[in-house]
Amino acid sequence: MSSAKNSDQRRQDRAAVLQAHWAAEAKAARKQKVLWGAGGVTAVALVGALVTVAVVTDPPPPTRQDIEIAGLETFEDLDAEHVNSPVDYAQDPPVGGDHASTWLNCGVYTEKVPKENAVHSLEHGAVWAAYDPSALTEEEITAVQEALPDTYAVVSPYEGLESPITLSAWGAQVAVETPDDERIEDFVAKYWQSPEAPEPGAACTGGLDGPGRVA
Known part of the structure; x- marks a missing residue:
């Protein structure tokens, strides 16, 4: 495989990892909403137990807000x-x-x-x-x-x-x-694909090809 193909594959792999990461974050957020929607003392105790187990066995991915960048x-x-x-x-x-x-x-x-x-x-x-x-x-x-x-x-x-x-x-x-x-x-x-952008997820193809586009 050529170096160009290797480079393209690495970029594709990085996109796949990011998509999986943010999908996992969204799933964790949805799970938390469902658990807290159960209501009642028994539900609260159950939620505490489930959260404890989840943290030990399947720690949630860091949120975008948790990522700190020096010089940002x-x-x-x-x-x-x-x-x-x-x-x-x-x-x-x-x-x-x-x-x-x-x-x-x-x-x-x-x-x-x-x-x-x-x-x-x-x-x-x-x-x-x-x-x-x-x-x-x-x-x-x-x-x-x-x-x-x-x-x-x-x-x-x-x-x-x-x-x-x-x-x-x-x-x-x-x-x-x-x-x-x-x-x-x-x-x-x-x-990357941040919900803080004005139009996240809108097309990034089908627009203008600038000069010197190679990939």
Whole structure:
């Protein structure tokens, strides 16, 4: 199998793991609601016993809110109007705001992507990994690509970054130095398809292919 196919498989595997993780979290939340809805003293005692057993045998997955990321910046009250002109974003790369009416197709790019379309993808719950091509080797760039899922993720070069790699989601951003920084995985776990995005789960395909799309 070629290295490209290996890379694609790793990105697919990462997406599958994340989907299973958040499905398990949702299931645990639903179970808790059912248990607490039983009512009465007997039900409360039963719930306590069941919760104790569940914690020992099947500990619940950490919630997104439990994930702490050093250096994380968050931004609130972002506009989300569709516009037909360039936008002067307060953050660089942007983390939200007014954007193009057509979203950027998620994937791996070897050329600069249009910000206004990329922001629309963030609105749909995508994570954007922008990297400075002058600060990373080819091997490190590949490692960045492999660190992101194969869906709801954009990876693209971005010259002039203050840090070699900047991860962005709607209303959130963190800068890291290397592709093996554990904060990349934490950021993806916290913000990939996040319900905090304005339109989580909306399409990340069928939109605009930016220049240099390779996967």
